[in-house]
Amino acid sequence: MSLATILWVDDEIESLQSQKIFLQNKGYTVHTLNNGFDAIDFVKEHYIDVVLLDESMPGITGLETLQKIKEINNQIPVVLITKNETENLMDEAIGSQISDYLIKPVNPNQVWLSLKKIIDNKRLVSEKTNTAYQQQFRNLFMALNSSPDYNEWMDIYKKLVYWELEMEKSDSPEMREILQSQKQEANTEFFKFISKNYAGWLNPKTSNAPVMSHNLFKNKVLPTLEKGVPTFFIVIDNLRYDQWKSIQPIFAESFRIAEEDTFYSILPTATQYCRNAIFAGQMPIDIEKQFPIQWKNDEDEGGKNMFEEEFFKGQLKRLRREDIKYSYTKVVHHHDGQQMLNNIHNLLSNDLNIIIYNFVDMLSHARTEMEVLKELAADEISYRSITRSWFEHSPLHQALKKIADKKINIVLATDHGSVRVKTPYKVIGDKQTTANLRYKHGRNLNYEAKEVLAFRDPKEAGLPTPTVNSSFIFAKEDGFLCYPNNYNYYVNYYKNTFQHGGISMEEMIIPVIKMTSK
Incomplete structure (x- = not known):
């Protein structure tokens, strides 16, 4: 199996046969052409991982060829091979999004390293990210289980976001899944933490409360x-x-x-x-x-x-x-x-x-x-x-x-913030009940106690009482609150949408x- 497919374009390509054989021995498939026009046509019709491009060729220059290749496929990495290192040429080439450049005469190892860097970079970054997260996983797990205070919760959430952003560089769906389930677990614990502490933070006599x-x-x-x-x-x-x-x-x-x-x-x-x-x-x-x-x-x-x-x-x-x-x-x-x-x-x-x-x-x-x-x-x-x-x-x-x-x-x-909702919870209420998906208030709310945080007296949550005997309920984790009528329609309509009003780190x-x- 080929490591990658390379297109090498140089008007003196015959003199580079030994280089071509060197790369083929390293496991690459190498196509060679001697002018820019053919290169442009070739890229239109074939899948290429990297283009090695001579800068000074008769007919159409390397930079012009580069521009045309980028118009066809902006994602193809191009390595410019040049005789001169003049500053404006380099500026122009770098401005045109080259991935690397090499100065002639090129040495086979030099070309090989450049290819390795470009092709392996994605894989290496991905592997490094996965390994680093695996090491951090245990620390996050321990932090979650050591009853964190509000500062530590902010820290845990920042770390989870950090890894979520890092995982974008990784192409491992398994690792993303592990991170997602760790985030879910964190939200389960966070809900318990808020249920236990929120009302206390609002007490004017409490000195230990976060900025809100x-x-x-x-x-x-x-x-x-x-x-x-x-x-x-x-x-x-x-x-x-x-x-x-x-x-x-x-x-x-x-x-x-x-x-x-x-x-x-x-x-x-x-x-x-x-x-x-x-x-x-x-x-x-x-x-x-x-x-x-x-x-x-x-x-x-x-x-x-x-x-x-x-x-x-x-x-x-x-x-x-x-x-x-x-x-x-x-x-x-x-x-x-x-x-x-x-x-x-x-x-x-x-x-x-x-x-x-x-x-x-x-x-x-x-x-x-x-x-x-x-x-x-x-x-x-x-x-x-x-x-x-x-x-x-x-x-x-x-x-x-x-x-x-x-x-x-x-x-x-x-x-x-907002959270992507996935889990529907049934709530029954009278005509006065509000329509929000992550919180509701009304007089005769029927709900599963374990699915929400309820304040029978809104004053405890620092909230006005809209009507006599109104209580407030807040959805936990990734839940959303639906009425039984037209239940399936609403569940399918709102599932996987971003909503707010309830209790989640996000x-x-x-x-x-x-x-x-x-």
């Missing part, structure tokens, strides 16, 4: 404000930690990442609760007391996040920081993004600029509404990839690049990142 939505501003944003340096507090709605990791390299091109941290979203992990809590600096039960007209429960008519700026003014007043000069921008449509982009320089005179960006939320909801997005974001890998692609071309990225040369601080955070342990100008 309602004290995020006070603990993470306020301390970064400094005189004469504008701080941008950017909330990208529904951004999981792994999605942050996929856009991190784009931020790192323009900014220095000073602190990469996580915090806990409150329950339900849904925009109208978490984001209002972030801006009000209060739990929903207190927001409702202070702003009875503006606070809207799930079943109330009207927008649920219309009053964030009003809530924020209330928070500044309580913190006695009404001196802060701030702006508030909300991007819900592409048009809002363009406006923000055009206005970004005017924001530099403020102490604080709040930018709320709704993209990821629109995507995850659309993910259930639109069949095409079900295809595009079918799993975590593609969900991350869409997020990265969106951010790279977003007005937000363009706006931040525009001011990257100014002295600014950025705090990037989110309101909650929804609750979410990023807060501090960045500064380089």
